Amino acid sequence: MPDPSATAGHKYEPEIIRVPALYAWPPRPLKALRYLLIDLLYPWGFVYLALAYPTWRYLTPALETMAHFEPGWMALLWLRNCAFLLLFAGGLHCYLHRRRAQGDAYRLNRKKLSADNKLFLWQDQVKDNMFWSIASGVTIWTGFEAISYWVYASGRLPLIDNPWYFVACIYLLFLWSTANFYAVHRVLHFRSIYQRVHELHHRNVDIGPWSGISMHPLEHLFYFSPFVLWWFVPVHPVIIILTGFYQALNPSLSHSGFDYLSLGKLRLKTGDWYHQLHHQYFNLNYGNTPTPFDKIFGSWHDGSQESLQAQKQRWRVRRRQTG
Numbered sequence: 030m031p032d033p034s035a036t037a038g039h040k041y042e043p044e045i046i047r048v049p050a051l052y053a054w055p056p057r058p059l060k061a062l063r064y065l066l067i068d069l070l071y072p073w074g075f076v077y078l079a080l081a082y083p084t085w086r087y088l089t090p091a092l093e094t095m096a097h098f099e100p101g102w103m104a105l106l107w108l109r110n111c112a113f114l115l116l117f118a119g120g121l122h123c124y125l126h127r128r129r130a131q132g133d134a135y136r137l138n139r140k141k142l143s144a145d146n147k148l149f150l151w152q153d154q155v156k157d158n159m160f161w162s163i164a165s166g167v168t169i170w171t172g173f174e175a176i177s178y179w180v181y182a183s184g185r186l187p188l189i190d191n192p193w194y195f196v197a198c199i200y201l202l203f204l205w206s207t208a209n210f211y212a213v214h215r216v217l218h219f220r221s222i223y224q225r226v227h228e229l230h231h232r233n234v235d236i237g238p239w240s241g242i243s244m245h246p247l248e249h250l251f252y253f254s255p256f257v258l259w260w261f262v263p264v265h266p267v268i269i270i271l272t273g274f275y276q277a278l279n280p281s282l283s284h285s286g287f288d289y290l291s292l293g294k295l296r297l298k299t300g301d302w303y304h305q306l307h308h309q310y311f312n313l314n315y316g317n318t319p320t321p322f323d324k325i326f327g328s329w330h331d332g333s334q335e336s337l338q339a340q341k342q343r344w345r346v347r348r349r350q351t352g
């Protein structure tokens with residue numbers, strides 16, 4: 030178990046990041062199974078699943094209502110999604126950064142969130158992040174979600190209600206979403222697109238829960254594109270809700286700036302050291318650990334000094350090649 034302390038002179042050291050057992054060679058079937066059944070989903074995947082069903086049952090308009098695009102039901106969806114983001118990102122921000130309820134324990138950030146930086150709207154990182162997350166993020170999330178319901182409500186695709194197929198779709202979602210993220214993210218780092226679009230997300234070097242989906246609207250269009258899969262592959266609408274939760278709420282955890290959320294004796298994984306390193310160094314760790322494309326393409330940084338030196342060597346070689 031990692032040492033939680035990060036007090037003066039004793040910085041918190043996250044664990045070295047390893048490729049999931051799912052990809053071990055020679056294969057390790059039991060560990061791979063444990064990864065699929067527990068590690069991939071625990072704890073937040075299970076939380077999203079537990080929330081998705083009641084959200085479909087009680088907080089989503091009836092399918093018949095959504096057969097036609099109308100501002101009324103779409104506005105309700107927007108409000109519901111906004112409330113969820115406020116609950117997750119706002120709750121984590123208050124607990125970890127405002128009240129500092131766990132102090133520096135498990136802190137990954139090197140500095141405090143900025144309240145005096147001209148790069149940010151109103152020179153305030155948190156207000157800037159909230160603006161982009163709500164005004165653009167929640168709106169585009171809601172747009173993709175509304176189109177997805179409409180596809181089913183208007184009879185263009187059948188609604189599939191089979192428990193085995195439902196479980197298969199959960200895995201399809203997690204693997205598709207992370208693979209899609211890698212591909213989209215690589216494109217966002219092309220110099221011209223980076224400067225016009227992705228730079229907005231990277232203004233956040235030290236990150237907070239509101240940084241998660243603080244993105245340029247064009248990046249949101251790419252980022253929420255995993256919904257498009259459900260316009261061609263039929264699913265149960267709960268999977269559509271789960272897609273929104275995973276895309277929109279999970280980044281508030283992975284950008285929390287803390288490796289773990291400490292609630293009394295309970296310790297829950299929140300941060301994503303892998304992605305945090307991307308915010309610190311930019312040109313590595315483009316993807317995520319569940320679909321480790323960075324390992325294949327040489328941009329994997331496991332958090333160790335040796336791995337960082339190897340990445341710096343890769344950058345030097347690339348600079349020489351590109352002149």
Ligand SMILES: [Zn+2]
Binds near residue numbers: 284308
């Ligand atoms: Zn990020």
Ligand SMILES: [Zn+2]
Binds near residue numbers: 214218227231307311
């Ligand atoms: Zn990036």
